[in-house]
Amino acid sequence: MLSAIPSQAAPNQTAHVAMTDLVLPIDMKTSVPGPRSVEMLEQLRKIGSDAGGAVKFCCDFAQSKGNYLVDADGNRMLDLFGHISSIPIGYNHPAMEAAHKSDLMRHISLNRAALGMMPPVDWAEHVQEALMSIAPQDMHKVQTMACGSCANENAFKAAFIAYRAAQRAAEDRQALEFVQEEMSSCMMNEGPGAANDLVILSFEGSFHGRTIGALSATRSKAIHKLDVPALQWPTAPFPRLTYPLEENVAVNAVEEKRCLSKVQKTMEAQHAAGRPVAAVIVEPIQSEGGDFHATAAFFRGLQELCRQYSAAFIVDEVQTGMGASGHMWAFEHWGLESPPDFVTFSKKAQTAGYFYTDRFASNAPYRIFNTWMGDPAKVLLCGVVGSTIKDENLLETVRDAGNALMTAILEGQARYPKAISNVRGLGTLCSFDCTFGGAFRDSVVDELRNRGCIVGACGDTSVRFRPPLICTRAHIEQFSPVFHATLAELVPIHEKTH
Amino acid sequence: MLSAIPSQAAPNQTAHVAMTDLVLPIDMKTSVPGPRSVEMLEQLRKIGSDAGGAVKFCCDFAQSKGNYLVDADGNRMLDLFGHISSIPIGYNHPAMEAAHKSDLMRHISLNRAALGMMPPVDWAEHVQEALMSIAPQDMHKVQTMACGSCANENAFKAAFIAYRAAQRAAEDRQALEFVQEEMSSCMMNEGPGAANDLVILSFEGSFHGRTIGALSATRSKAIHKLDVPALQWPTAPFPRLTYPLEENVAVNAVEEKRCLSKVQKTMEAQHAAGRPVAAVIVEPIQSEGGDFHATAAFFRGLQELCRQYSAAFIVDEVQTGMGASGHMWAFEHWGLESPPDFVTFSKKAQTAGYFYTDRFASNAPYRIFNTWMGDPAKVLLCGVVGSTIKDENLLETVRDAGNALMTAILEGQARYPKAISNVRGLGTLCSFDCTFGGAFRDSVVDELRNRGCIVGACGDTSVRFRPPLICTRAHIEQFSPVFHATLAELVPIHEKTH
Numbered sequence: 001m002l003s004a005i006p007s008q009a010a011p012n013q014t015a016h017v018a019m020t021d022l023v024l025p026i027d028m029k030t031s032v033p034g035p036r037s038v039e040m041l042e043q044l045r046k047i048g049s050d051a052g053g054a055v056k057f058c059c060d061f062a063q064s065k066g067n068y069l070v071d072a073d074g075n076r077m078l079d080l081f082g083h084i085s086s087i088p089i090g091y092n093h094p095a096m097e098a099a100h101k102s103d104l105m106r107h108i109s110l111n112r113a114a115l116g117m118m119p120p121v122d123w124a125e126h127v128q129e130a131l132m133s134i135a136p137q138d139m140h141k142v143q144t145m146a147c148g149s150c151a152n153e154n155a156f157k158a159a160f161i162a163y164r165a166a167q168r169a170a171e172d173r174q175a176l177e178f179v180q181e182e183m184s185s186c187m188m189n190e191g192p193g194a195a196n197d198l199v200i201l202s203f204e205g206s207f208h209g210r211t212i213g214a215l216s217a218t219r220s221k222a223i224h225k226l227d228v229p230a231l232q233w234p235t236a237p238f239p240r241l242t243y244p245l246e247e248n249v250a251v252n253a254v255e256e257k258r259c260l261s262k263v264q265k266t267m268e269a270q271h272a273a274g275r276p277v278a279a280v281i282v283e284p285i286q287s288e289g290g291d292f293h294a295t296a297a298f299f300r301g302l303q304e305l306c307r308q309y310s311a312a313f314i315v316d317e318v319q320t321g322m323g324a325s326g327h328m329w330a331f332e333h334w335g336l337e338s339p340p341d342f343v344t345f346s347k348k349a350q351t352a353g354y355f356y357t358d359r360f361a362s363n364a365p366y367r368i369f370n371t372w373m374g375d376p377a378k379v380l381l382c383g384v385v386g387s388t389i390k391d392e393n394l395l396e397t398v399r400d401a402g403n404a405l406m407t408a409i410l411e412g413q414a415r416y417p418k419a420i421s422n423v424r425g426l427g428t429l430c431s432f433d434c435t436f437g438g439a440f441r442d443s444v445v446d447e448l449r450n451r452g453c454i455v456g457a458c459g460d461t462s463v464r465f466r467p468p469l470i471c472t473r474a475h476i477e478q479f480s481p482v483f484h485a486t487l488a489e490l491v492p493i494h495e496k497t498h
Numbered sequence: 499m500l501s502a503i504p505s506q507a508a509p510n511q512t513a514h515v516a517m518t519d520l521v522l523p524i525d526m527k528t529s530v531p532g533p534r535s536v537e538m539l540e541q542l543r544k545i546g547s548d549a550g551g552a553v554k555f556c557c558d559f560a561q562s563k564g565n566y567l568v569d570a571d572g573n574r575m576l577d578l579f580g581h582i583s584s585i586p587i588g589y590n591h592p593a594m595e596a597a598h599k600s601d602l603m604r605h606i607s608l609n610r611a612a613l614g615m616m617p618p619v620d621w622a623e624h625v626q627e628a629l630m631s632i633a634p635q636d637m638h639k640v641q642t643m644a645c646g647s648c649a650n651e652n653a654f655k656a657a658f659i660a661y662r663a664a665q666r667a668a669e670d671r672q673a674l675e676f677v678q679e680e681m682s683s684c685m686m687n688e689g690p691g692a693a694n695d696l697v698i699l700s701f702e703g704s705f706h707g708r709t710i711g712a713l714s715a716t717r718s719k720a721i722h723k724l725d726v727p728a729l730q731w732p733t734a735p736f737p738r739l740t741y742p743l744e745e746n747v748a749v750n751a752v753e754e755k756r757c758l759s760k761v762q763k764t765m766e767a768q769h770a771a772g773r774p775v776a777a778v779i780v781e782p783i784q785s786e787g788g789d790f791h792a793t794a795a796f797f798r799g800l801q802e803l804c805r806q807y808s809a810a811f812i813v814d815e816v817q818t819g820m821g822a823s824g825h826m827w828a829f830e831h832w833g834l835e836s837p838p839d840f841v842t843f844s845k846k847a848q849t850a851g852y853f854y855t856d857r858f859a860s861n862a863p864y865r866i867f868n869t870w871m872g873d874p875a876k877v878l879l880c881g882v883v884g885s886t887i888k889d890e891n892l893l894e895t896v897r898d899a900g901n902a903l904m905t906a907i908l909e910g911q912a913r914y915p916k917a918i919s920n921v922r923g924l925g926t927l928c929s930f931d932c933t934f935g936g937a938f939r940d941s942v943v944d945e946l947r948n949r950g951c952i953v954g955a956c957g958d959t960s961v962r963f964r965p966p967l968i969c970t971r972a973h974i975e976q977f978s979p980v981f982h983a984t985l986a987e988l989v990p991i992h993e994k995t996h
Contacts, residue, residue, distance in 0.1 A: 043622030048639025051614030052860030061605035083612040096608040107559035114581040116549030124541030141546025164725040189728035212711025227662040230687035362550030
């Protein structure tokens with residue numbers, strides 16, 4: 001089943017093979033980082049571009065293909081993390097290569113437009129093709145941005161602006177009928193002009209980005225937040241489900257009810273304190289924070305609370321969107337009767353931005369605005385991703401690969417029930433907890449990588465999978481023995497010390 | 499002198515002409531926006547991608563070349579605004595085209611790396627070539643980011659982290675020796691873990707971006723800030739110089755002293771209130787806010803105050819950097835004895851980011867971090883810009899074109915002394931005020947565009963110029979008669995109503 005292509009085949013000889021069918025041998029020449037990567041990391045450190053030591057190794061993209069990342073030392077690894085979920089359809093997908101070589105891409109890449117003032121010709125068509133073609137049902141508008149943090153920050157701003165417009169309407173004022181006190185106070189960062197009495201509600205364990213506004217909503221880990229100022233915004237607990245789900249329906253229902261009740265109490269208290277919640281932001285799966293899931297009932301209840309308290313309902317699909325859940329957008333699993341108010345995206349979309357409903361349309365120029373407003377070249381790439389998902393039926397591939405991945409992890413759990421717990425997944429957004437703790441988790445991630453499988457860490461003790469959408473059952477079958485061998489090596493060591 | 503190339507020449511026939519030597523006739527077929535642009539704007543409005551009405555017209559990049567932008571209706575305009583200062587070396591520069599066609603660019607564009615974890619091979623070399631080669635003197639480190647707002651926000655974060663590290667050092671604690679109260683309070687957005695007692699000082703009239711942290715430092719216009727929450731950060735006045743400078747040396751010295759004195763009082767008051775200033779951020783020219791300049795003495799005094807109060811000195815060169823001042827960085831005009839602590843960049847650099855001094859090096863992973871940490875493809879383009887500036891001696895071109903532009907504007911002022919005032923410039927970063935007010939200013943900008951010259955508005959009554967670096971004296975000579983004809987038409991009308 002493996003090795004459709006001999007390992008010595010040069011990448012260009014494999015161009016005719018569909019990325020889903022490309023199964024190459026894992027080929028490890030060194031541990032990771034190998035000597036060439038180590039040398040490069042030192043050079044990066046010297047010029048302050050090593051992310052404070054976060055850089056792990058360097059990638060040889062010229063040699064990488066499909067589901068396989070080749071590093072600077074020539075190690076070919078099965079990549080189930082995809083640059084923190086940023087590789088949508090595998091390395092060097094032919095459709096992406098073709099798009100890069102087009103005249104359109106060249107003109108758009110080399111002449112960086114101020115999209116909010118002077119976009120390229122046919123820009124509406126490109127946005128339509130790339131983004132509106134994959135828009136969630138009943139969401140008719142989209143705003144592009146450069147990164148996930150900016151997408152969330154601007155969704156916040158749009159929500160604040162709309163909330164204030166509603167407050168003015170209640171005072172028989174137009175949305176843009178600012179009083180002098182608003183005009184002058186905002187310039188001093190003070191209310192009523194600055195909406196310092198409006199807040200964003202986010203969840204414990206959430207991750208929504210790292211600029212100061214986005215970071216104020218982020219509640220993942222202390223190291224992400226320490227020493228940075230934050231806005232006085234409230235938080236509520238996100239469900240911590242008990243697994244397996246089938247055996248814990250009642251207890252999980254109680255847990256979700258507890259969380260929704262806390263949300264309601266918080267919204268009520270904020271309202272009573274004159275600091276109402278302008279928007280609630282939530283991830284379909286809390287990813288960076290530890291891959292925590294909730295049921296459709298929880299999210300439906302949350303949307304209902306937003307409606308009751310006139311708060312915008314922002315679904316942060318930066319990590320979960322673009323097909324990885326088996327639907328184009330993970331929230332489509334929830335069966336909502338009406339769409340969220342905002343759906344933010346980035347990563348696999350290559351461009352960032354947000355879909356939004358009509359009532360949040362900008363009511364004046366230069367409010368939701370910046371010089372670039374995203375990058376049109378990335379919007380074109382997003383179009384390639386979207387059409388490839390459709391053309392290659394990748395949502396079906398994701399569902400199948402996700403099932404295979406869940407089976408592989410559950411087999412690991414069956415063999416090592418003390419080491420592996422809380423196996424969970426939606427599409428290929430799968431994860432498990434390392435019951436022996438963070439040090440064991442880290443050793444699992446490192447050892448898997450040294451054996452040629454790249455996975456990610458999240459939360460305190462979790463391992464997460466974020467493969468590209470072209471990852472198939474065959475790739476998971478390649479992962480499975482590596483996973484079991486890794487556990488066979490590490491579990492006995494940690495069992496002794498645990 | 500004009501028309502080195504006949505107007506009917508196709509762009510590809512002009513490829514052998516240096517961008518600086520390419521002088522084409524202005525060729526207007528319609529007013530702007532013409533019918534094709536209007537149609538596209540309506541399509542953009544329907545899908546909510548028209549920036550609330552800020553979009554003015556659409557660009558045909560395939561037909562644009564050098565200093566000339568062709569719009570959707572086939573109007574060829576001399577572009578002296580360059581997409582809000584984002585076009586560095588003209589449209590479709592051959593060096594940019596060559597870079598786009600390289601294998602390296604293709605691999606880097608199609609496989610979007612998480613630069614803080616798994617950068618491409620030779621990434622340190624590329625950063626060295628593209629960014630460290632143009633780094634300000636004595637600044638040895640650089641951090642890439644995706645946009646100017648993110649560059650400023652992360653410089654703020656790095657400044658906060660360093661300030662806290664110094665506070666811990668004063669308590670005999672290591673920078674990363676967090677106490678439990680810090681760890682837990684930051685998760686609630688509260689101090690001491692969240693640095694809510696530290697502030698950024700920025701200037702009245704400044705513009706530093708639009709994410710919530712950046713926007714808290716921005717003090718340009720109410721419409722940029724209204725209805726968005728802001729951090730309780732202080733502000734101080736930025737000099738408002740009197741022109742011409744040669745005749746107002748004494749009065750301007752008094753004005754700058756007044757502003758520095760206010761800065762000092764604010765820093766002292768913040769310190770006394772236990773809310774010290776962790777960083778001061780300043781633009782070399784307040785651009786969006788109205789193109790306000792200050793002298794080298796002011797900035798040297800500001801750096802000295804930062805030193806006295808242990809505040810980081812952040813110079814925001816997002817709009818002024820990359821050669822437009824006639825130096826690579828505008829602050830090089832100040833004759834500082836030591837570099838600023840941070841120099842942020844974006845726009846003409848194509849990538850965003852900041853240079854920083856060694857003492858602000860990240861002290862742990864995942865503090866200054868996000869998934870993409872910029873875009874390596876844009877870093878490669880920045881390298882092309884930097885090498886082209888050197889190879890084509892563009893700093894000299896900028897100085898010469900800047901002199902010509904100042905002369906052209908001053909001639910306009912000499913003819914219409916009641917209409918034009920405060921003519922000012924540094925390199926091609928030139929501007930003037932429209933004494934008859936904002937409506938007159940807007941009509942000047944519109945009429946110039948309809949006559950084939952694109953300029954920008956800023957502040958309440960100012961017109962600013964931000965041409966690409968390949969703009970020459972010959973291009974300015976093309977602008978000059980259009981400018982005079984525009985004034986000849988508009989001034990008499992506004993003189994009557996004024």
